[in-house]
Amino acid sequence: MNGSKYFNFIIVAFVALAAIAFIISRCVSKVPDNDDIAHIRDNGALRVVIDSSTDGMQITADGDTVGEQFELIREFCRQQNLPVEYKLESNLNNAIEDLQDGECDVIVRYIPVTSSLRDTLLFTESLIHDKQVLVQRKKVIDKVVNDSFVHNQLELAEKTVTLAEESPSIIRINNLSKEIGDTIYINTIPNYDNEAIAIMVSKGEFQYTVLGLHAATRLQKEYKNLDIHLSIGFSQLHSWAVRKTSVELCDSLNSFIKNC
The missing domain is CATH 3.40.190.10 (Periplasmic binding protein-like II)
Structure with a gap:
């Protein structure tokens, strides 16, 4: 096979492989072309x-x-x-x-x-x-004072907030840390959402987490020892x-x- 024929063979083979790859990708893809x-x-x-x-x-x-x-x-x-x-x-x-x-x-x-x-x-x-709020246990529970209770955002300095892994609230806590000029530590938990973590806060397993006010208000009706008064972000x-x-x-x- 001379050089010219070999070059043409390579071009044809490349085009054929590209066409096959395109057809396979169309068959494998689960994304519909029409979503009506x-x-x-x-x-x-x-x-x-x-x-x-x-x-x-x-x-x-x-x-x-x-x-x-x-x-x-x-x-x-x-x-x-x-x-x-x-x-x-x-x-x-x-x-x-x-x-x-x-x-x-x-x-x-x-x-x-x-x-x-x-x-x-x-x-x-x-x-x-909705807006994000800090979820923590109430200041006084059964006449016992909660020493870890946070009254304002500044008091979150050097505290640890527990959040679901890859939670959007992580960005907000990192930004809040910059706003108050001090460190707020973040503890991330895989395989849990923030609502499940809020229940764990109620049980004393963690001190703080973050929820949307809508979900936090609903959850507080069942877990009455939770406090959700402190806003963490603006309404979205x-x-x-x-x-x-x-x-x-x-x-x-x-x-x-x-x-x-």
Whole structure:
């Protein structure tokens, strides 16, 4: 084989391999080309990734499925005559990865709408305005004074706040540390969300964590020894999220949210 024929053979082989790789990638990818309701219905169901919490979705001891956002997305699917599949995922980064990889169609949880997340996600209309608060045990419990009680943000200096691994609250605590000009230590716990850690705070296993006020208020009704008075951040919009390509699905969700 002379040089010219060999070169042509290499070019043809390269093009063929590239074409095969493209076809395989299209077959393997789970990200749909079309995310409208009709296409989702044809594919079987709306795939929802939702966090395991009192705001999200929980299964009670009686076997009942409950949760504020679970009820909302279930009603949306009922109105759309759309089957629904749920996946529990408390880690927001994992939920975003599932969405981008085509493992689900919508993230149903109160996600803070930030400029960085807007770059990768398409947010629905906001569901709530929420702010982050410090969760700690009350100053006096059964006439016993809690010596670790924090009255203001400055008193968090040299204290340790326990948070879920990869929690968005980590960024806020790091920023707060800079704002007060002192160190706030962060203890991260894998395989737990901040709500579960707040329950552990109530039991005395940790001193402090951070929750959204909406979830903290709900949790305090059951764990009455918790104090949630100290604000850690400003009020933010919180929404559900879909892929950037899921414009029609987002429009349908927005119409539903506006009428709730």
